[in-house]
Amino acid sequence: MLSLFKRHKHLQYLENLPRLSQDAAGITVLHGARQFHQTLLECIAKAERRICLSALYLENDDGGRSVLAALYAAKAARPQLEVSVLVDWHRAQRGRIGDAKSATNADWYCQEAMAHPELDIAVYGVPVNTREALGVLHLKGFIIDDTLLYSGASLNDVYLQQHQKYRYDRYHLLQNPALADAFYHWIASHLIGGQAVNRLNLADRPSSQQLKNAMRRFRKELQGRGYEYSDNSRSGELAVIPLVGLGKGNALNSTISHLLSATEQSLTLCTPYFNLPGELVKRIIRLLRQGKTVEIIVGDKTANDFFIPPDQPFRVIGALPYLYEINLRRFLARLQTFVDNGQLVVRLWQDGDNSYHLKGIWVDERWTMITGNNLNPRAWRLDLENAVLIDDPKAELRERRQQELACIRHHCQQVVHFTDLQAIGDYPAKVKKLIRRLRRVRIDRLINRIL
Incomplete structure (x- = not known):
């Protein structure tokens, strides 16, 4: 009776x-x-009034160039069109991790702006903290x-499947004027024009050091700022709920916590990096003990x-996938009883040398969350995240829903026992040596918090 009362509360x-x-x-x-x-x-190409793209990065490669070229073509065809792009400030001004130093994405944005002086497309860099790692x-x-x-x-x-x-x-393509307005006006009100937010496609942009104090103030200002819109739904009808959050307890x-705990029958959760916040692990274990079914789909x-x-x-960053597998193996070893009785289903996604970046939550036949949130400690505490709850x-x-999940499961293999996953002793020599060194000084715990 108590558990039913609590679930009703959620x-x-x-x-x-x-x-x-x-x-x-x-x-x-x-x-x-x-x-x-x-x-x-x-x-x-069909846009008539506004285009606003928000992503971690827009890369100077064939895929990224096709998008920026499309934006300039749309602006040239309809000069009245408002066009803006928002990317992370720090990520845009460095190369890829492990690559040699070269021209950055920000340099490319400047080159394109100079090549199209008659077309004003704003590329904004948004600094969520003073350092990318934070x-x-x-x-x-x-x-x-x-x-x-x-x-x-x-x-x-790679995200646009080139080569x-x-x-x-x-x-997901959602046709909904009120939803689009909520996203657009939040960006216009709280990001564009912020003291710490600057154009990346202008050559005279300030340095990160010059913006450090503004970045700290900006982060505080963003915390607690939710999407603003008027509820226009009808009881018992299909609806969408836009959500945004930054920092612990947002x-x-x-x-997300209430969504998991509201599960009556089954929960499906996808994450590319198995490094769930402790709070979510506790809620999943509670569901299993209540007799619910939990499915977790994670990348191999x-x-x-x-x-x-x-x-x-080998580079140090290459140890991360092994750390995530260690987390998953430990999790399964702890809950093997629920795997054996069919309540806990864990699937590993793998398709050749392609990669998996998929996240989301499905609860019963009612709730679906689409999000960029990786459901890890970094997303929980450090990054600016958003989602749409359906x-x-x-x-x-x-x-x-069933068709999407079927597509996701298509390249999956079910884990039937925690020993199906490799142990540290099975890893390549350099990986094994690095992980054991990290664990001796407990740096692996810090890595799990920020990557």
Whole structure:
């Protein structure tokens, strides 16, 4: 009886969230990176009033260049079009981890701006903290007129499936003027024009050192700032709930916690990096003890974007996929009884040398969360995150939900015992040596918190 009362409390929290009415026909689920790329370019080409793209980064490669070229073409065709791009300030001004120093994405943005002086496209760098390791812009969403194309993907070759290789994510096209407005106005009110936010495609931008104090103030100002919109939903009807959060205890984190605890029958959770916050682990274990079914879909270590094949030179960053596998093996060893009785289902995603970047939550037949949140301590405390929670009380989207999950599971293998995963002793010599050294000084715990 007590557990039923508590679950009702969590459900009540979710049902009391302000929401926006959504037409089922206005939700389209895309099932691959190539389709996502094509849809994004098509939406940009058709835009009439506004385009606002928010992602961790827009890369100077074939995929990224196709997007920026499409933006300039749209602006040239319709000069009145408002076009802006928001990316992380720090990420845009460095190369990829482990690569030799070279021209940065910010340098490329400047070159393109100088090549198109008659077309004003603003590329903003958003510093969520004074250092990239302490927080990044992980706010996702591509707003084109009254449509929100939502994905956890950034914009480069692998996320857009160029050159026969892809990084798998989720992709949803939501046609909803009020939802698009909520996303757009939040960005316009709280990001663009902020003292710490500057154009990256201008050569005279300030340095990070000059902005340090402004960055600290900016982070404090962002905390607690939620999406602003008027509830226009009808009771018992399909609705969407936009959420945004930064820092411990934010509204997005709270909603995720309540969402898990509101589970009546089954929970499915996807994350690319198995490093769940302790609070979520406790809630999952509580669900299992209550007899609920929990499915976790995580990328195999070889499908991690930091994985380095054994035949290539090893770098320290390449230890991360192994640390995540150690976390998963320890988790399964602790809960093997629930794996044996079928309550806990863990699947590993792997498709050749492609990678997995997929996250989300499905609860019963009613709730679906689409998000860029990795459901790890970094997302929980450091990064600026957002999400769209879909409330589907009549199960109008059941077929689309099932089809999306079927696509995700297609390249998965179920783990039946924790020993199916490699132990530290099975790892390549350099990986094994590094991990044992990290564990001796407990640096692995710090790494789990910030990566």
